[in-house]
Amino acid sequence: MKITVYSTPHCPYCIMVKDFLKEKNIVFYDLNVAENQEAADIMVLKSGQLGVPVIVVEKDGGGEEIIIGFDRDKLLSILDINN
Structure with a gap:
């Protein structure tokens, strides 16, 4: 599973998402869309x-889930994490 967080440095919900993933020991890629136009373009294409934040979860068996904003319950469910 590959997790990518599209974020900006001062976005409070972005910080919450990244802190949550770190707390759960989840490895993720953080792409700063304020400095990386290519990442921003990909984020818009994937999520509209x-x-x-926009979180893209690429599953091992194929397919991906896109989460808009910090949706704790959806993250727990998709990542199959117990609180």
């Missing part, structure tokens, strides 16, 4: 969103 201009706002951050």
